[in-house]
Amino acid sequence: MADTLKLSEVEHVKQASAYLRGTLAQSLRNPISGALFPDDTHLIKFHGSYQQTDRDLDSERKRQKLEPLYSFMIRVRVPGGAASAQQWQRIDELADTYANGTIKLTTRQAFQFHGVLKRDLKSTIRGFNEALLDSIAGCGDVNRNVMCNPNPHESAVHGQVFAVATAISAHLTPRSTAYWELWLNGEQQPSPLPEKALSDNGQPTTDNSNEVEPIYGKTYLPRKFKIALALPPYNDTDIFANDIGLIAIEENGELLGFNVAAGGGLGMTFGMPETYPRLADLLGFVPADKAVDVCEKVVIIQRDWGNRENRKLSRLKYTLDRVGLPAFVAELEQRLGYKLAPARPYRFESSSDAFGWSGDAKGLSHLTLFIEGGRVRDTEAVTLKSALREIAGFHTGDFRLTGNQNLILANIEPRHRARIQAVLEAHNAWPATARQTALRRNSLACVALNTCSQAFAEAERYLPQLLDKLDTAIRAHGLENDGILLRMTGCPNGCARPYLGEIGLVGKAPGRYNLYLGASYAGERLNKLYREMLDEAGILRELTPLLADYARQRQPRERFGDFVLRQGYVQATTHGLDFHN
Known part of the structure; x- marks a missing residue:
């Protein structure tokens, strides 16, 4: 290990945390602020949550001499992306009761709540633990949600x-056992605790002197x-x-x-x-x-x-x-x-992802739905959240989250297939989304503004508007059914995997993005920087002729990322160390 004098701030916080406890209990009881004590903002990540502010309101609240509007994102682990219908119902209920009414499906097959106030953290976490889900190790310096092909x-x-x-x-x-002590009043969690963490009566103990x-x-x-x-x-x-x-x-x-x-x-x-x-x-x-x-x-x-x-x-x-x-x-x-x-x-x-219906040898059906930005909500055009709530009431199979922010209604019994199709049609959720361009269906976006503290620019809230304009060029050149991977993030941290996008847009300043090109469709090659600090007009100016050139000169079955390399628009990135060259 590094010299203790040179350790980063977070290392010292972890060292003194008594296995992730810190002063979180005191922070949660503090009625003076909607925020945690500074050290605890690092530790709560290990419990699956980030402290955030509504950056849209920061300036006005500062003018009024109010503290920022603090809230919390909670990331619920779903190993392999498979959740039951009952678990979906509970997540849906908690989103309405304690969060902002929406469910975010992440690029790591997890659920995210946004806008949870400090006073509601414990109720929210207890709520999904009762459905045999948890948020421990959803974030933090540990192994996070393990991903697996979901279909x-x-x-x-x-x-x-x-x-x-x-x-x-x-x-x-x-x-x-800190997670269970802080959020579940020390009650036994569904999975067995290690013996050393239990007291004589089989319950978790608050004595962590022998904990390892x-x-x-x-x-x-x-x-x-x-x-x-x-x-x-x-x-x-x-x-x-x-x-x-x-x-x-x-x-x-x-x-x-x-x-x-x-x-x-x-x-x-x-x-x-x-x-x-x-x-x-x-x-x-x-x-x-x-x-x-x-x-x-x-x-x-x-x-x-x-x-x-x-x-x-x-x-x-x-x-x-x-x-x-x-x-x-x-x-x-x-x-x-x-x-x-x-x-x-x-x-x-x-x-x-492969969208639409598929079947298996057991006679079960599976339906992969496109979820724009991974955000499950009701809009005037599509009442997706209501549709999925209705389906969860009778579906006997799974709700499977994909690594591309989409959702698979899996293991559908034959008697339920027509009913599920009818519910989705009634809510305009499917097959209407199947008529969208393949570019849109292959897009990813991180949350970015207004809640992510790292974001320099918009992503999830802005990408649909940009795609409306890019779709014009896509349709004009007959590319509406050609899958091109487009990923957008509000900062360079890579949460929506922008450097694996055949088209990658990474926020560098408000309304400005770096444009990357040339990743492989199979996820085996990074892209390369093509242009810097583009506004929307610049993005359209650069991509429109590229898409036209691709439509005219591509070889049979050639993917867009391979095409821009062959045409010399960018050089291939052969290794991470070569990324900036």
Whole structure:
């Protein structure tokens, strides 16, 4: 570990937190402010929440000598993206009762609430825990929600892969009982607590003197950690953008194991070329029963080797580039006690979602719905939230969140298919959205303004307006059915994976964006900076002729990202270290 005198502020906060407790209990009871004490704003992330303000109102409230309008985002984990109809109903209810009435589906297959006041935090968290969901490790310097291909019809081994994803999630969940003490009055959570955390009567104890975190240690990881699993030919979880990516290898309907990739991550900081997005490197192959062990050992190496002095350089990608891939693999194999086998052949074709109806051998149906910006709400045109609430009242299958902010109504019984279709049609939620351009259906946007403190520019609120204008060019050139990956974020941190967009727009100032081009449709190549500081007119000016050129000169089945490389608009990014060149 780094010299304690050089540790970042957050490391000191974690060190003194008594396993994530800090003074959160006192902060929550403090009636003077809608905010937490400063140190607790770091610790609450481990409990799945961020303190935010409504930046639209900051200036006016300051003029009135009021504190900012503080509220909280809560991120609810959904390992592998699979939620029951009953869980959807509870999330819907809590969104109306305590949040802003909407549900955000994230790019990591999680639910997000926005606009929860401090006084309502405990009721909200208790509410979804009663539905066997939780927010522990939804944020913070730990492994976060484990992603997995969500559609059960895609492969006969989907269930086996999903089971591995949930096993990894459970194994890497922090063992501290602080979450249950603070939010659930010390009541036993649905999953068993480690024995050392229980008192003689089987209940969690508030005495943490003997508490340990066997994987994370007292100061947890240097920074957030992300894991995703994918089933070729679908890379709809963008596994190379994760600290660990597991590529399922199947043979004759059986899961053999996983190709293991490590070192992905997309965040960077403007003006710091030593920060960069990076895709994970393939390390080798492991049998399915070794996947949890491999993930644990990679996490522990990052715990021990990661940079704790500078949080901007603390992700696993920087650790791997600092020590070198051979040294990292050697350390991993030494800790595992065995060598990784060579990676097995595989092929990815797409990182997008396949919309519409599909079926499986069991006679069940699955419907993938486009959710613009991942925001489930009712508008004058589409009453989507009401439609899904009605469906949850009778649907016996799952609500599956995709890594592209969309939703799959999965495992639909034959007797319910026509009824679900009728409900969606009545609310204008499907198939009306199927008539939208493929560009729109393949778009992602982060929350950005008005609540994200990191955002320089709009994303989710603005992208639909920009797409209205881009759709004009798309339709004029006959590209309405051609999938092009477009991702927009309000800052360079990469939450909507903009550097894996064939078109990436990253906010740099209010109303201004950097334009990136040239990622691969299958999520296996980063894009490259094409133009800087474009306003809307500049974006349209640059993209309109590019789209026209693509329509005229593309080769058969050539994707847009490959086309702009072949035509020389940008040079290919071969590695994260090459991103800024």
